[in-house]
Amino acid sequence: MDELSFHQRLHRPGTILDVGAHDGLLTLPFSRLPGAQVLAFEPLPSAFARLREAVLAEYGAIPTHLELRTEALGAVAGSLTLSVPILDGVAQEQWASTAKSYDAFASVTVARHVVPVTTIDALGLDDLEHVKLDAEGFEQEVLEGAAATLRRCRPVLSLEVEERHRAGSTRDVPALLAGFGYESWFVLDRAWHPHAAFDAATMQVASPDPAVFAASDPYVFTFFAWPAERSAEILAALRD
Known part of the structure; x- marks a missing residue:
C-alpha cells in the first residue's frame, strides 16, 4: 500500500499535514479529500515554486x-540550513536535508539555503487527522x-525513514512514536508487518552518498503509524 492509499482508506475530515510536500504529488490529492484542510510545508525554494504553480x-x-x-x-522554532547535493550539475532535490551537510562526499557540490523553522505544536491544531512526513533524516525532530x-x-x-539519511533512524523514530502510544508498521509482499519484524540489515541497505544508487531488494523505507488504541480498527480497514 502506498502513502496516498493509506490516507485515503483511513480518511477523516480535518487537517492533513504534508511535511516535505515537494511539488505537490500528494498535496493535491489530499486537497481533494472531503472535509480536508491541508497544510503543505516545503522549505526548498525551487520545489515550493513548483508546488505553488x-x-x-x-x-x-x-x-x-x-x-x-x-x-x-523541527523540534524548536528558529532557522536551519537546508543542504541540497548537486551531482553533475543537477540538484538532487529529493536529498535536500536539514539533518546533514553532505560535506563528506567528494562526488557532489552542495547548495545551501537558510530556512525558517517552526514546530507542529506551534500550529495549535485541534483537528489533526493525518500526517505525511518526508524530511530526509529530520523525522525525529519533527515528531x-x-x-x-x-x-x-x-x-x-x-513516514519515509531511511538509514542512509540518518543511521539508527529506523530504530529511533518508531521508538519515539511508541513513547507517544503509537504502533509502527510496514508493508512487504502485500502484507502488513509490525515494526518488530523490520530488519535494517536486510531490508534497507543503501549508501548515504547521493552518487551511489544501488539498494537492497527489498528496500523498505515507508512506515505507517497509528494510535495503539485504534490498532484493531485500523488494521481491519487496511486489510479489507
Whole structure:
C-alpha cells in the first residue's frame, strides 16, 4: 500500500499535514479529500515554486482549504540550513536535508539555503487527522516538535525513514512514536508487518552518498503509524 492509499482508506475530515510536500504529488490529492484542510510545508525554494504553480494550475488560485508554507518543521522554532547535493550539475532535490551537510562526499557540490523553522505544536491544531512526513533524516525532530499535538489529536502517520539519511533512524523514530502510544508498521509482499519484524540489515541497505544508487531488494523505507488504541480498527480497514 502506498502513502496516498493509506490516507485515503483511513480518511477523516480535518487537517492533513504534508511535511516535505515537494511539488505537490500528494498535496493535491489530499486537497481533494472531503472535509480536508491541508497544510503543505516545503522549505526548498525551487520545489515550493513548483508546488505553488501546481496548486494554481489545479484551482486557479490558492483555495481556502489549502495553505502552502515555506518553513521547515523541527523540534524548536528558529532557522536551519537546508543542504541540497548537486551531482553533475543537477540538484538532487529529493536529498535536500536539514539533518546533514553532505560535506563528506567528494562526488557532489552542495547548495545551501537558510530556512525558517517552526514546530507542529506551534500550529495549535485541534483537528489533526493525518500526517505525511518526508524530511530526509529530520523525522525525529519533527515528531519531537509534535509531541503535544500527537497526544491530543491522535492522527495517523506515514513516514519515509531511511538509514542512509540518518543511521539508527529506523530504530529511533518508531521508538519515539511508541513513547507517544503509537504502533509502527510496514508493508512487504502485500502484507502488513509490525515494526518488530523490520530488519535494517536486510531490508534497507543503501549508501548515504547521493552518487551511489544501488539498494537492497527489498528496500523498505515507508512506515505507517497509528494510535495503539485504534490498532484493531485500523488494521481491519487496511486489510479489507
